[in-house]
Amino acid sequence: MLTLHTAPLLRRTPGGEPVPEHAVLVGGDRIQAVGPLAELVEAYAGVRVRRWPGTLGPGLLHDGPLPAAPTPRERVHALLRNGVTAVLVEHLAEPALRAAADRGDLLALSAAVPPTLLVGGRADLAVHGVDGACLVTVVAGRIAHRRA
Structure with missing residues (x-):
């Protein structure tokens, strides 16, 4: 649609x-x-x-560590609440955090792209x-x- x-x-x-x-x-x-x-x-x-x-x-690119929160899902949701749709892969080193970002369909970029x-x-x-x-x-x- x-x-x-x-x-x-x-x-x-x-x-x-x-x-x-x-x-x-x-x-x-x-x-x-x-x-x-x-x-x-x-x-x-x-x-x-x-x-x-x-x-x-x-959507915005987040180029720093993800915000602190009790769970990886909440850390990703904090980005979404700010209009972020992409994050640098270097900030997704934790497997649980990467999985949460993948579930949220955030783009994981190896380099900053405007x-x-x-x-x-x-x-x-x-x-x-x-x-x-x-x-x-x-x-x-x-x-x-x-x-x-």
């Missing part, structure tokens, strides 16, 4: 120029299109549209509010965190 994720502002990279009224079309675990919301709604009639407050952009929204790329997205708090994290096309 195709889903359009949209917010008042969209950034293709974390520090990129925000553009209004744009959206990301997700099919399965891939980005199918990125562009003006009105054009995508017209081109994909009947598509499910998820409207989020804040700024939509790529996150960006690319057609054909994995659908890793995050929405941040005006206060900087993460409202939604989408990992490989599925909602992995939604702020209550």
Whole structure:
């Protein structure tokens, strides 16, 4: 099923120029299109549209040790609550932590790669509010965190 994720502002990279009224079309675990919301709604009639407050952009890369928490699962969830969808593999040395990251579909990268929204790329997205708090994290096309 195709889903359009949209917010008042969209950034293709974390520090990129925000553009209004744009959206990301997700099919399965891939980005199918990125562009003006009105054009995508017209081109994909009947598509499910998820409207989020804040700024939509790529999921973030975490390049340090994972936050402390009682269990590996909670350490991974702490990342998801911040919009993180990828982590450097060097910080997943513990087998239980690596397993939790794999279950959460976090990308384990051997080198830092700047996150960006690319057609054909994995659908890793995050929405941040005006206060900087993460409202939604989408990992490989599925909602992995939604702020209550």
